[in-house]
Amino acid sequence: MVSPSVLRTRKTKAVGIPTIDLSLCRSKLVKLIVKACEEFGFFKVTNHGVPMEVISRLEEEGSGFFAKPVAEKEKQRAGPISPFGYGSKNIGFNGDLGELEYLILQTNPISIAERSKAISNDPLKFSCAVNDYIQSVRELTCEILDLVAEGLGISDKFVLSRLIRDVQSDSVLRLNYYPNSAVKEVNEWDPSTGKFRQNHYSKKSRVGFGEHSDPQILTILRSNDVGGFQICLHDGLWVPVPPDPTEFYVIVGDALQVLTNGRFTSVRHRAMANSGRARMSMGYFGAPPLDAWITSLPELVSSQRPSLYKPFTWNEYKKAVYSLRLGDTRLDLFKLHAGNKTAS
Numbered sequence: 404m405v406s407p408s409v410l411r412t413r414k415t416k417a418v419g420i421p422t423i424d425l426s427l428c429r430s431k432l433v434k435l436i437v438k439a440c441e442e443f444g445f446f447k448v449t450n451h452g453v454p455m456e457v458i459s460r461l462e463e464e465g466s467g468f469f470a471k472p473v474a475e476k477e478k479q480r481a482g483p484i485s486p487f488g489y490g491s492k493n494i495g496f497n498g499d500l501g502e503l504e505y506l507i508l509q510t511n512p513i514s515i516a517e518r519s520k521a522i523s524n525d526p527l528k529f530s531c532a533v534n535d536y537i538q539s540v541r542e543l544t545c546e547i548l549d550l551v552a553e554g555l556g557i558s559d560k561f562v563l564s565r566l567i568r569d570v571q572s573d574s575v576l577r578l579n580y581y582p583n584s585a586v587k588e589v590n591e592w593d594p595s596t597g598k599f600r601q602n603h604y605s606k607k608s609r610v611g612f613g614e615h616s617d618p619q620i621l622t623i624l625r626s627n628d629v630g631g632f633q634i635c636l637h638d639g640l641w642v643p644v645p646p647d648p649t650e651f652y653v654i655v656g657d658a659l660q661v662l663t664n665g666r667f668t669s670v671r672h673r674a675m676a677n678s679g680r681a682r683m684s685m686g687y688f689g690a691p692p693l694d695a696w697i698t699s700l701p702e703l704v705s706s707q708r709p710s711l712y713k714p715f716t717w718n719e720y721k722k723a724v725y726s727l728r729l730g731d732t733r734l735d736l737f738k739l740h741a742g743n744k745t746a747s
């Protein structure tokens with residue numbers, strides 16, 4: 404029997420991922436960012452302003468946590484009704500599985516202080532590393548969202564970043580750990596060359612984190628130097644994204660797709676776990692407060708381009724997200740066109 408985490412056939416394709424240098428002049432930046440969000444829903448940023456020291460401290464704390472005995476980590480288990488805390492293999496509440504361990508944290512400092520007591524032997528060090536990272540990456544998220552608003556000609560330039568800066572923001576920090584998948588290497592004699600040849604057996608395409616789009620506004624993703632992350636192009640082909648531990652990848656989420664009335668599309672992506680080395684990623688998922696309304700920005704709605712989605716609160720959307728499977732296209736529930744299902 405094939406395990407649900409083993410992928411069968413789909414092909415991958417090499418494509419240049421847009422890379423945007425945030426030190427460029429603003430007029431160039433806004434155009435490049437809008438273009439990347441429209442064409443890919445995804446791009447890499449350089450000169451992002453997040454100090455390497457801040458990234459390294461979180462990486463060290465994350466590695467320390469995942470290196471703990473399972474019994475220790477299990478004390479932080481997520482669920483059954485809350486997604487926060489430690490998880491292994493089970494993703495969400497509806498039967499999705501992946502070859503990973505993870506830690507999901509709320510981003511408010513009170514919750515982090517509370518969690519850190521149980522997560523680390525040095526809670527202050529852990530919470531400082533997490534808070535500093537969140538603060539820095541939140542700034543980056545807000546800067547990108549301000550550039551997006553400007554590039555789209557939105558009159559209120561801070562309308563997007565305000566949702567993330569709100570003290571009630573429902574943003575999340577997630578650390579993912581994909582253990583080294585055991586690949587058997589066998590040296591076999593090759594009579595045609597008269598040399599030993601290294602053969603790799605059981606090298607299956609193991610899915611670490613299955614195909615999905617992120618529900619939030621914007622995700623800022625960083626990983627160690629181990630590959631595995633892939634994005635899906637509109638033609639359905641998967642593009643492997645080279646790892647770059649010093650830079651960040653930016654992912655358009657479902658909420659930004661709605662806010663831009665479909666001008667940006669939330670990119671589908673996944674993480675494979677077949678590189679033969681352990682991979683760790685950290686994702687900051689920028690989200691609005693639970694009671695915030697998610698609806699197309701008025702400047703992006705016209706008689707030629709009517710609103711594609713019915714308005715909903717972030718809380719309503721989250722409920723839909725958690726009632727569905729990882730790979731489901733949840734925004735379909737909120738489409739406004741005749742003939743389409745709408746959420747009750």
Ligand SMILES: C=C1C[C@]23C[C@@]1(O)CC[C@H]2[C@@]12CC[C@H](O)[C@@](C)(C(=O)O1)[C@H]2[C@@H]3C(=O)O
Nearest residue numbers: 486494495496499617618724725727728729
């Ligand atoms: C199966 C699920 C896990 C997830 C919630 C969901 O029902 C569908 C979306 C998943 C996702 C993807 C992005 C983030 O990693 C995440 C925290 C989120 O907000 O949506 C996860 C959810 C999760 O793992 O709890």
Ligand SMILES: O=C(O)CCC(=O)C(=O)O
Nearest residue numbers: 577579612632674684686
């Ligand atoms: O680990 C990764 O690189 C991606 C994980 C991801 O897509 C997520 O946590 O939503």
Ligand SMILES: [Fe+2]
Nearest residue numbers: 615616617672
């Ligand atoms: Fe994701």
